[in-house]
Amino acid sequence: MSENLSLKAFVVLMKASKSIQEKVKKDISDHGMKTSDFAVLEALYHKGRQTVREISQAVLINTGSITYVIDKLETKGYLERSNCQEDRRVVYIQITDQGKQLMDEIFPKHQKVIDQLFADVTDEEKVNLIDILKRAGKQSDTGGQ
Template sequence: MKDSQTDEELSLKLFVVLSRAVNSIKKRVEEDIKKLGLNPTEFAVLELIYNKGDQPIQKIGEKILIASSSITYVVDKLEKKKYLERQPCPHDRRVTFAVITEAGRTLMDEVFPTHTQDIKDIFSGLDRNEKKAMIEQLKKLGLPLQKL
């Protein structure tokens, strides 16, 4: 890379490189998830509930970064597959929880370790310190933008 690049040129280059990296990572993860008979959004909802416990349906969208209008559709599909069920909140009638079923837990118990290993493999080109540094740099880049 030329040292004579302007800050604007470097920013554009960083944008392109970061976008390509994210697209490559996403494509690889989506291929692995599709082998399970799920789409990435379904897997993200299952993964959230598997790892964090029952979730109010109204809050799932913001936690996995998808439109809240899509959540009902995704939960419906996961219910039809018998991986989730809806349960009313005992303290607030306006709230309904998405709860993982035994079939959903069994599926995730089976596939989550492989998924975790696949993610580890994707990032195997980086050592621990590089991963930590990248996490900090991406937070430094992204957090101020969330406030806009």
């Protein structure tokens, strides 16, 4: 029986993903944060002001849970809300100076951890990996059809 490379690739991807997620979660925890808090701050830090919906889609947290995370971060002074003048249903979230200072301090350290995880992977391999994962993700979005 021949080896099923799709199945093997899937298993390796899942194991690598779990291992990487655990390392990243520990790094974030070492900075005294939860992964969801860091993800929201990181999205605002790099993308600027966003709606709750945009943040939710960017960090893959449902809108019900994201409100709780935003509330906690707002209480800590890391972000603030502002209402959209054109549509009262829309609320913008933006990082505060205090939140930016926090991310200025911890994000470079976090990025080094990520760089270390991929230290044995060449830039060309990273580009190929990104392309492969995007194609696999698109295939799953279309139901494998």
